[in-house]
Amino acid sequence: MPKKTGSPTIRDVARLAGVSITTISRVLNEPNPPVSAETLARIQQVISELNFVPQSAARSLSTSRKNAIGLLLPRIGWDAYFPPLLRGVEAGAVEFGFDLLIASRRAEGPSALGPHNTDGVVVFTDSLSDAEIAAWQVRKFPCVLLHRTPPDGLNIPHVQYENRDGTRSIINHLIEVHGCRRIAFLRGPLGNEDSAWRELGYRAALEAHGIAYDPALVVDGNFDESDARLAVEKLIGNHAARGAADLLPLSDGSVLNTDFADAVFAGDDDSAVGVLAALQNAGRRVPEDIAVVGFDDAPQARFCIPPLTTVRASIDEAGKTATSMLVELITRGETAPMALLPTELVIRRSCGCI
């Protein structure tokens, strides 16, 4: 009989079914185990009676596969896109039959995830240093970078959004549909890759429409609500200091808008919330006096006043893609060098539409 109340082992199953553990193992692992129908039935019966599940550790030890992948996250910034990200990764893991380990990166000590407990890991943004990534490479430990480009010289599969295209299309929308010409841009944090690509998209869209790039319209929003608010207040202040008229009432009752800009691309949706607050405080109506757009389609985007026009990228998709690339890397030894995910324009009221 099975010992005590602990979990049954393959040995218990073998004894109760009257066969060797080899046979049990085969039934467990092979699609068409070479056993008589009768024996097979008996074994399956015992397995389900005992509720037997093979110990992962023992299995790993003999196959040297952990059947687990890891998702490594940075310490902070887990918020808005985290649920869909995890949902995507989890779905991928399940689909390919892997367990999923999660860890957030701490300053001290080695990563909680690595060759000792997983077959490979998805590294999200800057959750691992260049040096650590490089160390994994020499060990040939599979990993895929999500929202992060590989360190120089290293050829590591990575997945990213079409930040540039997404930005280009939302700026195009402002220019072509709403006739904007002075579009402010709030940069993300220094060194942030998403921000760098968005800036390229911003410049490309301007250039394609023959609009000169104006450095005075580009400031730091840091993808942060209150930084963005301050940045816009400064833009307005600078403009006033130059003696500009801003909103000039005309004799016919209409208004001549000579404001600091006719649109603000906030860099991301968090910043956009700050931008909206700053504009409202300054007495600007959005979108009547000035348009505002974001990026990400974060949860608060639809609750903004007015609801925010923005760019959406499917985060689920990103997680799933990264995971399936990782699995390919683990099982076949190679995968695509990178995946670039499409984005989609989400039109709401803050740009002037609707």
Added chain:
Amino acid sequence: MPKKTGSPTIRDVARLAGVSITTISRVLNEPNPPVSAETLARIQQVISELNFVPQSAARSLSTSRKNAIGLLLPRIGWDAYFPPLLRGVEAGAVEFGFDLLIASRRAEGPSALGPHNTDGVVVFTDSLSDAEIAAWQVRKFPCVLLHRTPPDGLNIPHVQYENRDGTRSIINHLIEVHGCRRIAFLRGPLGNEDSAWRELGYRAALEAHGIAYDPALVVDGNFDESDARLAVEKLIGNHAARGAADLLPLSDGSVLNTDFADAVFAGDDDSAVGVLAALQNAGRRVPEDIAVVGFDDAPQARFCIPPLTTVRASIDEAGKTATSMLVELITRGETAPMALLPTELVIRRSCGCI
């Protein structure tokens, strides 16, 4: 030399350090390994040079401890409180030196998490059936229930919020500060435990103030935005059908409010969004004509129009508490039978304050 480019084993370390693997193991596991200072230094040197980390699988197999805990989630509903929940659980896992496995529960097959790959799991809400929980109990597999009470007759540690107290305090606020007397309540889904406790809190607060419970004011909102919206529309419709006056302008310019209610407790914040929409459509001003309050302090609460007065419970705390209880259960064999977490009133504009 270490084989190929794979990971080094304890054997590699022993060879390079010129000692037995027993000694290496001791250095790895004992706080004060009985080795000469000189040997110790040499060993640590080799370990860091090789970047050696013991294989979790091998370690588990010999100790029969996985050094991992699991977090089991239901298939859906990962959204708003998910990041803080995971943050809490992850923090707990790290603190006690456990790896963290995550899985969402699927209909088919056994749970991806169990005795075969973890030392215990935190079961979130209804991610596991009563029968499966019971099966784990007979195996003495440690688990802690989060936001879920144990199946009948089973004595399983669980952690929950003070839903009743939290509700009582927000209803008290409506009554005592804002003089509300006719407070509608939108129930959560049938069978939902949080909802049941909130209803008890609602009734207790009314009773404490000598206000009769009026079944006509209690309807189903299902913790869902559009269900809640419909429910409120129906409340308004029923009221009108009875020929009530609603908002009656008086000769002195003020308004006599004979509306269906003077406040709505939406059950949760998702519902509150639907309630606000229904009231606005029906021409009611919040909070001037009617107060609205929610529960959870979900992210959208501060973005609502007007910002939502609600009840907050620290989800981080819940995750952390559940995790430390689980660890205690794993290491000491027992822990507290349950933990009841406090809530906090979050006052914003929708109740009439500010």
Added chain:
DNA sequence: CTGAAAGCGCTTACAG
């Protein structure tokens, strides 16, 4: 202070 050896629960050639 140090090591040889058994054993954890599986898988997988190898042999029949």
Added chain:
DNA sequence: CTGAAAGCGCTTACAG
């Protein structure tokens, strides 16, 4: 169709 045996990389009495 079936099984005995070696081995995966550790830990831990046991012995010195």
